Amino acid sequence: MRTMNDPHDTLPVLIAGGGIGGMTLALTLHQIGVPCVVYEAVAELQPLGVGINLQPNAVRELYDLGFDDAALGSIGVQAQEWALVGRNGNDVYAEPRGLLAGYRWPQYAVHRGYLQKLLHDAVLARLGPQAVRLGHRVTGYRNEDDAVTALVETRDGQRMEIAGRLLVAADGLHSAVRAQMHPSQPPIQWGGAVMWRGTTPGVPIRTGSSFVGLGSLRHRVVLYPISPPDPATGLATINWIAEITQDNSEGWPKGDWNQRVAVEDFIAHFEGWNYGWLDVPALLRGAKEIFEYPMIDRDPVPSWVDGRVALLGDAAHVMYPVGSNGASQAIVDTRVLGAAMVQQGVTPAALRAYDDKLCADVSALVLRNRGAGPFGILGLVDERCGGVFDNIDDVIPASERDAFMARYKAAAGFAIETLNAAAPIIASGARARH
Numbered sequence: 269m270r271t272m273n274d275p276h277d278t279l280p281v282l283i284a285g286g287g288i289g290g291m292t293l294a295l296t297l298h299q300i301g302v303p304c305v306v307y308e309a310v311a312e313l314q315p316l317g318v319g320i321n322l323q324p325n326a327v328r329e330l331y332d333l334g335f336d337d338a339a340l341g342s343i344g345v346q347a348q349e350w351a352l353v354g355r356n357g358n359d360v361y362a363e364p365r366g367l368l369a370g371y372r373w374p375q376y377a378v379h380r381g382y383l384q385k386l387l388h389d390a391v392l393a394r395l396g397p398q399a400v401r402l403g404h405r406v407t408g409y410r411n412e413d414d415a416v417t418a419l420v421e422t423r424d425g426q427r428m429e430i431a432g433r434l435l436v437a438a439d440g441l442h443s444a445v446r447a448q449m450h451p452s453q454p455p456i457q458w459g460g461a462v463m464w465r466g467t468t469p470g471v472p473i474r475t476g477s478s479f480v481g482l483g484s485l486r487h488r489v490v491l492y493p494i495s496p497p498d499p500a501t502g503l504a505t506i507n508w509i510a511e512i513t514q515d516n517s518e519g520w521p522k523g524d525w526n527q528r529v530a531v532e533d534f535i536a537h538f539e540g541w542n543y544g545w546l547d548v549p550a551l552l553r554g555a556k557e558i559f560e561y562p563m564i565d566r567d568p569v570p571s572w573v574d575g576r577v578a579l580l581g582d583a584a585h586v587m588y589p590v591g592s593n594g595a596s597q598a599i600v601d602t603r604v605l606g607a608a609m610v611q612q613g614v615t616p617a618a619l620r621a622y623d624d625k626l627c628a629d630v631s632a633l634v635l636r637n638r639g640a641g642p643f644g645i646l647g648l649v650d651e652r653c654g655g656v657f658d659n660i661d662d663v664i665p666a667s668e669r670d671a672f673m674a675r676y677k678a679a680a681g682f683a684i685e686t687l688n689a690a691a692p693i694i695a696s697g698a699r700a701r702h
């Protein structure tokens with residue numbers, strides 16, 4: 269029987285990875301009174317990445333962690349609309365988003381790197397500088413009876429073993445902890461889609477804060493602003509993703525979010541995509557830097573937990589970004605894990621409760637996103653009329669479009685009434701059980 273004086277009770281929770289999931293977990297653990305330390309592989313956190321969406325379910329959690337609209341508005345903009353447009357420039361589907369859709373919380377489109385910095389700064393301010401160890405890569409772990417040992421390597425090659433009560437691996441797509449937990453997992457799965465991503469100053473279209481997916485299932489552009497317009501110039505930062513699907517039989521050797529390419533490498537796919545209200549080639553050419561990223565995921569695993577070790581965020585469920593829910597799910601994961609510790613203490617039982625609550629459902633979402641996610645409507649347009657239509661109602665009736673989206677949102681945890689009525693995942697003032 270362990271007591272409060274057991275030396276293992278004073279050990280921190282170890283967090284591998286200081287990305288969106290790792291930093292949010294540190295803030296959540298601090299909120300419920302659990303000491304923790306983040307071990308992040310890179311020596312310096314830079315504002316890497318381009319746009320990501322924070323769905324209302326994740327924004328709610330960020331509010332509960334003390335980030336208000338001023339904070340979130342400093343790294344992005346509230347999304348107002350989600351729209352699909354055919355290659356001919358005609359509307360296929362549009363719906364309001366965030367508060368306009370009836371959620372009690374807004375949706376934000378933000379810059380990933382700025383979000384990471386916002387979270388990191390909050391961790392340093394609330395937990396202190398000792399809570400984040402940069403330049404420390406977690407390479408593996410050893411479960412002990414009453415503790416876990418993380419195997420850590422520093423940038424200068426020093427190896428150390430660090431004891432913790434639990435280890436939570438938020439070490440992303442190439443998670444070393446997941447590789448040890450599931451040694452026979454198949455390699456990264458690539459379905460053949462390649463995304464080129466960048467940001468360009470531009471005048472926001474439609475509502476001024478619309479997410480627009482234009483084209484077909486296998487050949488499209490997605491764009492949305494991630495800043496308000498500059499009052500002086502009227503230009504906002506427009507995040508864009510140009511995407512094609514090609515033959516994947518050769519496989520893609522690796523997935524790196526920061527692989528730079530030149531616009532000439534891919535612009536030919538989008539020449540002539542000029543609609544007056546939107547000049548796609550000009551948008552693509554206007555970016556200072558462009559990143560190429562294969563649309564990849566991993567086959568789900570049956571469990572995210574091994575003893576005192578759990579996977580979280582992309583390490584647990586890297587998914588195609590078609591539903592804009594990778595970062596949001598990472599944030600929600602941290603809160604579900606925190607709630608489990610409120611109920612069950614800082615214990616393997618809490619990790620199992622977290623696993624039971626999320627692993628099966630989120631794994632199903634990974635597979636659902638592989639099937640095109642909400643962009644599936646564009647697939648129906650392709651199938652039924654080859655993308656040629658005047659009025660979308662003649663191709664897919666409004667009721668069918670609405671039903672399609674409602675199914676997706678329910679599966680992804682975005683159902684409006686359910687979210688609005690749900691109690692907070694972690695009640696205000698809740699502390700982890702001892």
Ligand SMILES: Cc1cc2nc3c(=O)[nH]c(=O)nc-3n(C[C@H](O)[C@H](O)[C@H](O)COP(=O)(O)OP(=O)(O)OC[C@H]3O[C@@H](n4cnc5c(N)ncnc54)[C@H](O)[C@@H]3O)c2cc1C
Binds near residue numbers: 525598
């Ligand atoms: C550099 C970068 C740029 C990205 N850009 C975009 C983007 O533009 N759009 C988009 O939708 N998504 C982007 N993502 C992915 C997005 O951040 C995630 O899908 C989502 O936020 C889930 O967050 P996560 O914390 O699980 O993973 P991530 O945010 O990927 O964070 C993982 C963290 O773990 C660190 N790490 C990796 N291995 C180890 C290890 N062995 N030990 C310790 N630390 C380790 C990484 O350096 C990283 O900081 C990017 C990710 C990265 C790392």
